[in-house]
Amino acid sequence: MIEFKDVSLVYPNGTQGLKNVNTNIKEGEFVVIVGLSGAGKSTFIRSINRLVTPTSGQLLVEDENILAYKGKSMRKLRTKVGMIFQNYNLVKRSTVMKNVISGRLGHTGTFKSIFNLYPKEDFALAYESLKRVNIEEKVYSRADQLSGGQQQRVSIARVLTQQPKIILADEPVASLDPPTSHQVMKYLKQINREDKITTIVNLHFIDMAMEYADRIIGMRAGEVVFDGPASEVTEQT
Numbered sequence: 254m255i256e257f258k259d260v261s262l263v264y265p266n267g268t269q270g271l272k273n274v275n276t277n278i279k280e281g282e283f284v285v286i287v288g289l290s291g292a293g294k295s296t297f298i299r300s301i302n303r304l305v306t307p308t309s310g311q312l313l314v315e316d317e318n319i320l321a322y323k324g325k326s327m328r329k330l331r332t333k334v335g336m337i338f339q340n341y342n343l344v345k346r347s348t349v350m351k352n353v354i355s356g357r358l359g360h361t362g363t364f365k366s367i368f369n370l371y372p373k374e375d376f377a378l379a380y381e382s383l384k385r386v387n388i389e390e391k392v393y394s395r396a397d398q399l400s401g402g403q404q405q406r407v408s409i410a411r412v413l414t415q416q417p418k419i420i421l422a423d424e425p426v427a428s429l430d431p432p433t434s435h436q437v438m439k440y441l442k443q444i445n446r447e448d449k450i451t452t453i454v455n456l457h458f459i460d461m462a463m464e465y466a467d468r469i470i471g472m473r474a475g476e477v478v479f480d481g482p483a484s485e486v487t488e489q490t
């Protein structure tokens with residue numbers, strides 16, 4: 254599904270974000286990337302939807318080298334790959350529904366959504382997505398009136414509405430307290446299982462990684478230093 258072949262990324266200031274990364278993520282896997290701040294987790298994840306562009310190697314998504322993509326193929330990639338951020342990235346002054354349906358409409362829906370006129374099937378899909386993360390009662394609340402955990406559930410609903418094949422989550426629980434973090438991780442895992450969406454999550458904490466991951470990739474200084482099932486992780490790694 255996703256194949257890194259000797260992928261390196263050097264930022265313009267000379268910092269090495271990724272160094273000779275080789276790994277292969279299978280369809281439907283739930284992979285957690287762990288490592289200290291600055292290890293390259295974010296760079297790894299952001300390469301997969303080309304928020305950043307590796308400077309050498311090949312990065313295949315469904316057998317196509319996405320490093321050659323531009324224009325139309327980039328838009329297709331961004332539709333296929335949904336993204337969840339640490340700080341939710343919701344439009345704060347908009348309603349939950351407007352935020353979630355934006356996952357579906359892209360540019361063509363802007364005009365309609367100004368008047369809150371949504372195509373029936375898009376509305377239904379968005380509402381269904383909100384129900385899956387148990388936040389449908391907030392459908393017409395303003396995004397900035399919700400708690401952090403609620404906002405992250407809305408951002409999961411937005412990604413679901415996009416119907417992606419891959420979900421990338423960049424430190425999705427780093428701003429949340431432990432119980433709320435577990436709740437968000439449980440929803441991500443449940444969606445991964447039910448919809449078979451390949452999911453890659455960056456986490457700071459190894460204990461949480463071991464609880465949810467099928468497989469853990471450990472990074473240090475841009476390199477993959479561990480890659481295996483959660484059960485093989487020991488204190489030394």
Ligand code: ADP
Nearest residue numbers: 264266268269270289290291292293294295296
């Ligand atoms: P992590 O997500 O594990 O904290 P990052 O992928 O954000 O790590 O960063 C990896 C390395 O690349 C760090 O040394 C970081 O400072 C550097 N880095 C990240 N983004 C940029 C950028 N836009 N320009 C220069 N260096 C960057």
Ligand code: ADP
Nearest residue numbers: 264266268289290291292294295296339423424
């Ligand atoms: P993270 O939580 O992944 O470590 P940071 O807070 O380090 O993220 O980075 C926030 C933003 O700043 C990101 O967009 C990242 O690409 C960028 N960034 C990180 N390190 C650097 C750097 N050394 N130089 C320039 N930009 C950076």
